[in-house]
Amino acid sequence: MSFKYRWNRYNNRRLNEKEFKKREITLRSRPTIAYIDPANACPLSCPLCPTGNRSSKDPRGIMSMASFKKIYDQIGPYLYQLHLYNWGEPTLNKALPEMIEYAKRLYNPKIVISTSLAKISAELAETLATSQANLLSVSVDGIDQATYEKYRVGGDLAHVFKTLELMVAAQKRSNKKCPIIRWQFIPMKHNEHQLEQSREKAKALGIDFRVHRVRLQMTNFDKPGDNQQSQDVADFAPTDEKHRRPITPLTPENPCKWLWNRVVYDWDGRITPCCNVQDRNDAFEADINVPFLETWNGKAYRDARNIFHSVRTEGHSVCQRCVDNSGVL
Ligand SMILES: C[S@@+](CC[C@H](N)C(=O)[O-])C[C@H]1O[C@@H](n2cnc3c(N)ncnc32)[C@H](O)[C@@H]1O
Numbered sequence: 001m002s003f004k005y006r007w008n009r010y011n012n013r014r015l016n017e018k019e020f021k022k023r024e025i026t027l028r029s030r031p032t033i034a035y036i037d038p039a040n041a042c043p044l045s046c047p048l049c050p051t052g053n054r055s056s057k058d059p060r061g062i063m064s065m066a067s068f069k070k071i072y073d074q075i076g077p078y079l080y081q082l083h084l085y086n087w088g089e090p091t092l093n094k095a096l097p098e099m100i101e102y103a104k105r106l107y108n109p110k111i112v113i114s115t116s117l118a119k120i121s122a123e124l125a126e127t128l129a130t131s132q133a134n135l136l137s138v139s140v141d142g143i144d145q146a147t148y149e150k151y152r153v154g155g156d157l158a159h160v161f162k163t164l165e166l167m168v169a170a171q172k173r174s175n176k177k178c179p180i181i182r183w184q185f186i187p188m189k190h191n192e193h194q195l196e197q198s199r200e201k202a203k204a205l206g207i208d209f210r211v212h213r214v215r216l217q218m219t220n221f222d223k224p225g226d227n228q229q230s231q232d233v234a235d236f237a238p239t240d241e242k243h244r245r246p247i248t249p250l251t252p253e254n255p256c257k258w259l260w261n262r263v264v265y266d267w268d269g270r271i272t273p274c275c276n277v278q279d280r281n282d283a284f285e286a287d288i289n290v291p292f293l294e295t296w297n298g299k300a301y302r303d304a305r306n307i308f309h310s311v312r313t314e315g316h317s318v319c320q321r322c323v324d325n326s327g328v329l
C-alpha cells in the first residue's frame with residue numbers, strides 16, 4: 001500500500017467530512033464506507049427481516065466476481081470499511097474468499113462480514129476464519145435451540161456452535177489473531193434472559209461478544225402507521241428498556257449521513273442509499289455499467305441530499321418517505 005494511495009484516501013475522507021458539514025449537494029469526495037452484497041438469498045426465515053419473511057419480492061441472486069471487481073475498482077481506493085453482506089447470507093457465495101483477497105490486496109480496507117453460519121461448509125468456515133477479513137460477526141440470538149429458532153427460523157444451533165469451534169481451532173493452528181470472530185446477540189422479548197449466559201458461552205468458545213439492538217421496523221421502515229409494526233413490537237420488543245433502539249428523527253439539523261459517506265450495492269450491482277432499502281424500485285441506480293460518479297451526483301442522490309435543506313422531493317424517493325416516517329437509523 002503506497003504512501004500516495006493512503007494520502008489520497010485520507011484527503012478524500014477529510015473532504016467528505018467537510019462536504020457533509022456543509023450539506024453539499026454535489027460532492028467532490030467519494031464514500032468512505034461501502035456495503036457490497038455477495039448474495040441476497042438466505043436459507044433462514046428471520047421474521048423481521050424482509051428476506052426471511054419473504055416480503056421482499058426482489059429476485060434472489062449471487063454476485064459474480066466480475067461484478068464485484070467492476071464495482072470495487074471504482075470505489076475501492078477511497079474505502080476505510082467494506083461490509084460484505086446486506087440482504088442475505090454472504091457465505092452462499094463461493095467467491096467470498098476471493099472477494100476478500102482481491103479487496104485486501106488492492107486497497108486494504110477494514111472488511112466486515114455478518115453471517116448466520118447457516119449451511120456453511122466446514123471448509124469455507126475455516127477459510128474465512130483464517131482469511132484477511134477483519135471481523136466475522138456471527139448472528140446467534142439464543143443459547144438453546146428452542147429460543148434460538150424463534151428468530152433464526154430454520155437455523156441449527158448445534159451446527160453454529162460446532163462451526164464456531166472449527167473456526168477458532170483453525171485460527172489457533174494458523175497462529176492468527178485476525179479476523180475477530182464475534183458473537184452478535186440481538187436481545188428480544190423471547191431471548192433477553194439468555195444474554196449473560198450467551199456472553200459466558202462466547203467466552204468459553206474463545207470469541208468476542210457484542211449486543212446489537214433490535215430493529216422492529218426492518219420491513220416497513222418507510223410505511224407510517226403500518227399495523228405490522230405494532231405486531232412486531234408486541235412479538236419482539238425487549239422488555240428491558242436499555243435494549244430498545246432509540247429512534248432519532250432525521251431532520252435538516254440531524255441529516256442522514258448515509259447520503260454523504262456510504263454506498264450500498266445489491267448482488268446485481270444495483271445502488272441503494274442505505275441498508276434499509278430493499279425494494280428494487282427504490283434503487284438510485286439499477287445499471288451496474290453506469291460509472292459510479294454519475295450516480296453519486298445524479299438526480300436521485302441530489303434530490304435526497306436536498307431533503308436536508310428542507311427541499312421536498314416530490315418525485316419518487318424512498319428517502320422522503322423515510323424522513324416523513326421520522327427516519328430509522
Ligand atoms: C440482513 S442480515 C444479513 C447477514 C446475515 N444473514 C446475518 O443474519 O448475519 C444483516 C444484519 O442484520 C442483523 N439483523 C437481523 N435482524 C435484525 C433485527 N430485527 N434488528 C437488528 N438487526 C437485525 C443480522 O443479525 C445481521 O447482523
Ligand code: SF4
Pocket residue numbers: 042043044045046049050051052053086087088089116152
Ligand atoms: S439470516 Fe440474515 S439475511 Fe437471513 S433471514 Fe435472517 S437476518 Fe435475514
Ligand code: SF4
Pocket residue numbers: 250256257258259273274275276277304318319320322323327328329
Ligand atoms: S432511506 Fe432513510 S436512512 Fe436510508 S439513506 Fe434515505 S434518508 Fe437515510
